[in-house]
Amino acid sequence: MRPRILTLGAAVCATGLAVFGLVTQASAQDRPEVWEKLVVPGLTYRQEIDRTVPRVTHAFRMNLGVPGVKLVPHLAQGKVYGTDETKGRGVLSQALRETGAIAGVNAGFFGPSGDPLGAHILNKEIISVPWPDRTVFAWGPKGGRVAQMRWSGRIVAGSVRIPLDGINQSCVANEAILNSAWAGQALSGGPADIVHVVMDASGPLLLNQNVKAKVKMVVTNQKDVTIGDGQFVLTAHGAKGNQAKALRPGQDITIRVDQSGVDLAQTPHVMGCGNRLIEKGQVGIRYASERFNDAFGAARHPRTAVGVTATGEIWLVVVDGRQPMSAGATLAEMATVMQRLNCVEALCLDGGGSSMAGVGGVVVNRPSDGRERAVTNFLLVMGSGLNPPSGDRFEIQAPGQLAAGTTTRVVLRDESGAAVPDAEVFWSAMGAGWIDQSGQLTLLTPGDVRVAAWVRGVRVETILTVPGEATDPPAGRQ
Incomplete structure (x- = not known):
């Protein structure tokens, strides 16, 4: 029997719209706060904040039926092995900038020498072989599936x-x-x-x-x-x-x-090295048989995952972790996240300090290392419909008085002084604070907060200083 491929329904009609979005927020106290912003027709960015865990989730919903929108596996430096200290690895912001991708997440595991661990296949061309006993995610223009390759x-x-x-x-x-x-x-x-x-x-x-x-x-x-x-x-x-x-x-x-195990005619791209999260709509975790231990599967960590819905939409999902505002997720909790997004097949990718999600010119999540980690490969979203940089000038404004342990609101203003609607702005913060997609900035500790925004194809950045004795970024973990 041929493997089942989840295919797209009717394609959404692409338009020539500029980047814009619709922000929604849940009102019930026991439900996550949710923001959704349209990047281009066929690609939406979603941020969820569940303050009860706590957990912050970043997700991209792709409709591959929209002309010009495609998902590609990308090798960080174009070669498996680098001759310099990078060992062929790179950070997500560099990959987005160099390729012109409109969004992306980190992808597979990698070894100390920089080579990918697990499958990396581009248009049927093999760059790295699948890991024994571990599942992969295979996809093509009409959808994708999790498979044993x-x-x-x-x-x-x-x-x-x-x-x-x-x-x-x-x-x-x-x-x-x-x-x-x-x-x-x-x-x-x-x-x-x-x-x-x-x-x-x-x-x-x-x-x-x-x-x-x-x-x-x-x-x-x-x-x-x-x-x-x-x-x-x-x-x-x-x-x-x-x-x-x-x-x-x-x-x-x-x-x-x-x-x-993979129908390359239907799904010529392959990425991954376990662990399966969802199989035929049900939780399908089997991390012991895929040779992961309890410390990986049963503990909360930052996570990255890819999944597909019954209609063929693909989700790229990153959960922040090991931080005050986001504890992370176990594999079981990550499976629940993917189910809530209506995924019927889903696979976990590399996580921990490697977990990164970016839109245009900004990394929207907070990597647990306190900075972007150089990794071996990415899943990048290429798309049309994104207007070129407008040439407009913008400024991020924040209150003059800042204090650790408080929240404040930052605003992006254009040259005329008018506030840019948050629906158009993709916010990012690194360092001593974190930001949600309404522009609310939470100041965690004394020190510098690097606040960035991506709007109308332009990256805007400012550094805010929270008074007090600064603390070092967290030490890197796997």
Whole structure:
């Protein structure tokens, strides 16, 4: 039976409207406060504040049926491995700025060397393989689904057949790893007697297809090799390294990487490394079988998740955590959040200090590290209908007297001095305070608060100082 893909209903008609939004707020004391703001036709930003937990949730609702709106997996620096201190990682605000994306969240887990842990597949091209026993989120123009994806790969040269242990990752003892130009470098994960086979590729490394290549050279006694555009490098050790060493320049190679569990014709993009939250509309958490421990699943942490509704709308959701105004969520609580948004399939992504959500020029959530964490990849929303920067000048105004433990309201004013409607403004605050989407600023501690707003394609920022002895940002955690 073919996997079920949740598809979109009738597409919403896109218009040429500028950025605007509708702000709503719940009146009952026991219900979350909710603001919704339209980013562009087909994409809405939602903030929920539940003061009883407490918990702050940031969510993007996407309708992929709207022309121009699409969700793409994005590698932070364009390469898995960087040659500088970033190790190929980057922050969300940089990704939004460099790609022109209108919104985005952090995505998969990553290792100390910067390589993605779990699936990262772009238009059927494999950048990182799925993690054993863990679920992934697969999507395409008509919707998406959570799936169990499995893979296998091999390199064949005449009678030589070398099974692959990984794609675009460092090679440890007795492994064979195939690296594409996406990796940037072919790395040894420890062994010094590593073998690198540099090949000229006939095309990208697409799943479920034969890819032809030709051996260019065999490199020994060298731990790392730079990969050029249009090249593959097979990096091997042990018995597989001996097989690789026997290959000769000019030899023809056939590469094959197969997968099962995902219908790539319908959902050519894949991201994730567990944990499933929702399955067929019901809570489907099984973090033990996906090899997560209780500290990950049963404790409250910042979380990032992706889900899909019965009509094919996709939700990208971030819950703040480890902070006074937001404790975070357990996996069970995160599943409840996704159910409340009408998701019938949902998957948790990387969380903790990695959890980030951004709109245009601002990060709207408060990362628990006290600053943006550099991560390996993102889910970015690309879209049309967003007017270019208006050229208008704006100013953030706040009361002159500020004190820790109090709340105040900040206002964005245009050149004429008129207040810009909050429905048009996406607020952000880092440091000693946090802000909701009505512009109410809560001052947590003495120190500086960096308040930013994104309006009509323009980022506006100011720094407010709360009197008293400043405290350091929280120490980073996973």
